[in-house]
Amino acid sequence: MSSAFRLVEITTENVEDACRLSVRPDQQRLVQPVAQSLALAYAFGERAWPRLVVDGEEIVGFLMAFFDVPFDADPPGVTRDGLWRLNVAAGQQGRGVGRFAVEEVARELRRRGRRTLTTSWHVAGNGPEPFYRRLGFRPTGESVEGEIVGELDLGAPGTG
Template sequence: MPYLATLTPDNLDAAIAVRVRPDQEHASTPVAESLAEAYVHPAGVAWPRLIMDEERVVGFLMAFFDIDWKMDGTDFRSGLWRLNIDARAQGRGYGRFAVAAVGEELRRRGEDLLTTTWHPGPDGPEAFYQRLGFRPTGETSGGETVGVLGLG
């Protein structure tokens, strides 16, 4: 049964070793870069977690909480910032588990909408997110499609 774990000095190397398939690298961000981004944002904005199966790291996710989406103080959002499932662990439900876990954390914090972005096109994860119920908003962010999932 998968579960989430916080990052520690003992599991940092395993986290950084998470690698998606080579054909997915253009549509994902390496874990080390995600951790650097988490570090430079104010405390509490980024929520990095390892996706574990027993004692084995199978992926990495990073959620975000109350980001000023339009950077004008009018649109604060929370959701899934990064999702990397190790190439050797794909196709086993870990991505679906990760999205559900972020949804649970957002509900616990009183949120009712999960926002994420994905690389557009046939070589991106759009079909995965749409199977989970995400719908595109018509917006883009950094060239990526913005999607939302209701948590109600």
């Protein structure tokens, strides 16, 4: 993994470049475009945490975390935190971009005192399930919008 990976906020200076980020053609049906994610981030306000993953000055990925968001099947008052979107630029997979993104979301959740990182994924031959499983995510038995819900135990607050 490159030691140069870092997260940066979406700004007026980089938003157009962010929206040009594109995944491999065979994965486009599995993830939403960055522009659509940014529209959701705008609508969700402080509950969304969009960031770019850069290597040096090159944008190599996009992530969006969520905080205190209820899933449709959750009882009233129950919310979750986790990784909402992850787009790794075509040609950048296998370099540790996705792992870095998940680790950064986990770090932010721990900083906020959270114990679980939730995400979801499409089941597909070229889908991300093996990636999430390697990182320790375990399916919960639930689904959301046709995707498998998985959770990663972050341990006690302040650890990791």
